[in-house]
Amino acid sequence: MLAERGMHMPIPETDLKVGLLVENRTRGLGKVVATERGYVYVYFLDQDETDEATQFKLTFAAANFDRPQLQTHEELDLLPRFVKIDGSYRIEKISRTFPDALASFRKLFPAGFSGDDYVSEERDYKVAASDALVNAFGNGRGLALLKEGRVEEVVARALTLETTNLAHPRWEKPRIAEALRDLQVANAYFEAVFQLADAKTVTPPLFDALALAVETMKSEMGPIARWPATTVFLALLRPDRFLFFRPTQTGKAASLVGVSLGYKPAPNWKTYQAVLKLAANLMERLGPLGARDLLDVQTFIFLTLSGG
Numbered sequence: 001m002l003a004e005r006g007m008h009m010p011i012p013e014t015d016l017k018v019g020l021l022v023e024n025r026t027r028g029l030g031k032v033v034a035t036e037r038g039y040v041y042v043y044f045l046d047q048d049e050t051d052e053a054t055q056f057k058l059t060f061a062a063a064n065f066d067r068p069q070l071q072t073h074e075e076l077d078l079l080p081r082f083v084k085i086d087g088s089y090r091i092e093k094i095s096r097t098f099p100d101a102l103a104s105f106r107k108l109f110p111a112g113f114s115g116d117d118y119v120s121e122e123r124d125y126k127v128a129a130s131d132a133l134v135n136a137f138g139n140g141r142g143l144a145l146l147k148e149g150r151v152e153e154v155v156a157r158a159l160t161l162e163t164t165n166l167a168h169p170r171w172e173k174p175r176i177a178e179a180l181r182d183l184q185v186a187n188a189y190f191e192a193v194f195q196l197a198d199a200k201t202v203t204p205p206l207f208d209a210l211a212l213a214v215e216t217m218k219s220e221m222g223p224i225a226r227w228p229a230t231t232v233f234l235a236l237l238r239p240d241r242f243l244f245f246r247p248t249q250t251g252k253a254a255s256l257v258g259v260s261l262g263y264k265p266a267p268n269w270k271t272y273q274a275v276l277k278l279a280a281n282l283m284e285r286l287g288p289l290g291a292r293d294l295l296d297v298q299t300f301i302f303l304t305l306s307g308g
Contacts, residue, residue, distance in 0.1 A: 013062045016040050021076060022065040027054075028223040029073065029171060033082040034089045041089045043079060045248065046225065046265045051091040053082055070170055075248060098256045098285065101304040105289075108303060114290035122303075125164060126295045130236045132161040138237060142194035151187045155180045158190065158233065166244045166298070167232045172225045176232075179217035179224055188213040190233075197237040202276075204269040210234075211267035230267040239293040243279040245272065252305040254278050257285075 011022070020032045022042060030044035033053045040061045041053035082089040109118040136142070136157055145154050159177050167173050180186040192210035199206055210230060217224045227245045235244035243250075247263055254261050254274075259281060261274045282297045291297060 011062050011065055011067050013058050015067070016058060016061055016065075021068055021071050021073060022061070023068055023222055024065050025222065028225070029068070029076070030054075031073075031076040031079060033079065034084070041082070043076075043082070043091075045075065046223065046227075053089040055088070073168065073171060075246065096256065101253075101256060101300075102285075102289075104304045105300055112289035113286070113292065113296050122299050123295065126166075126236070126239075126299075129161060129163045130239055130295070133158065133233065133236050136161060137190075137194060138197065140198055142190060143198065146187060146191055146194070151183045151190070154190050155183075155186045162232065162236065164236065166235065167225070167228045172228050175219035175221045175224050176217070176229050178219040178221060179229075182218075185213065185216050185218075188216065193233045193237070196234055196242075202241070207267075207269040207272060211269070214267055226265065226267050231272075235294065235298065239295045241276075241294070243275055243294045244298045245275050246302075249301050249305050250275060250278070253282065253301045256305075257281050 011020075016022075016032055016035065018032055018035060021029065022032060023029050024044075027042075027044050028046045030042040032040055033043050034041040035058070038058050040056050040058050042056060042061070042065075043053045047054070079091070081092045083092045084090075106112070109115050109122075111118065113119075113123070137145070137154070142154060145151075159173075159180070162173075167176065180189065189210070192206070192213050196202060196206050196210060214224070214226050214230050217229060227247055231242060231245045234242035247261075247265075251261060251263060257278070259274065259278045261278065262271050264271055279294050279297055282300065283291060283294065286297060286300055291300070
């Protein structure tokens with residue numbers, strides 16, 4: 001992938017067609033969702049307005065976007081249709097309710113979260129990764145390793161033990177791993193993660209320290225997916241407390257139950273506090289189906305709301 005090698009090559013204007021995945025150094029990964037009279041409209045994963053595509057002149061897009069070799073992405077592949085509304089291309093609003101999402105889940109797993117098929121397909125591997133990370137770093141063990149100066153060991157073990165698909169294995173994990181090669185960045189990042197995981201009570205300063213650490217993470221491959229980077233290890237170290245946050249999918253879940261996330265692309269406590277309130281809301285609703293923790297809540301969100 002050109003972007004992964006730190007290189008840039010313009011895209012021919014004729015190749016900027018609907019469905020093409022593109023990447024920009026500043027805006028990150030996106031998908032062309034419409035073209036119109038010398039303009040191209042791109043939906044980015046990391047943007048303030050989660051339902052509106054951004055307009056670019058075709059000449060600008062051709063000169064400033066890269067075309068990733070990998071032309072598939074679990075979230076962008078499942079975007080709903082975009083329609084033109086008042087001059088902008090927005091995600092088509094489809095009336096959907098929480099019972100609709102619940103019915104979709106029941107269709108996939110009739111026995112709910114306790115069924116053997118759900119456990120073997122969706123839960124076991126996440127629990128295994130969670131247990132491994134807790135055994136390695138939980139209850140003060142991670143902070144003790146950092147205090148001993150064993151940052152490189154922490155990074156290597158954490159990346160090896162995180163075997164889930166929460167963070168995308170091609171788009172997100174390699175960039176997070178590259179950013180953590182900077183041991184000063186890695187130390188700040190894991191210190192904040194471990195302090196949050198070990199804390200009796202989550203406080204804004206603790207979360208702000210993690211958000212600040214994520215803002216310092218850099219990769220030559222392209223922008224870091226900031227919310228996934230912020231929450232992936234938290235969700236596995238403390239699945240009773242933290243929800244893995246992928247903004248587009250989680251935003252859809254929030255709309256189903258009437259919760260406002262106050263979403264901002266840069267990790268911040270106000271947004272994540274709203275995410276945790278949403279998680280508690282969904283946990284209460286899904287408990288009767290056998291949901292045990294926020295790993296199950298995240299799985300429900302992904303399985304029922306990825307496609308809009």
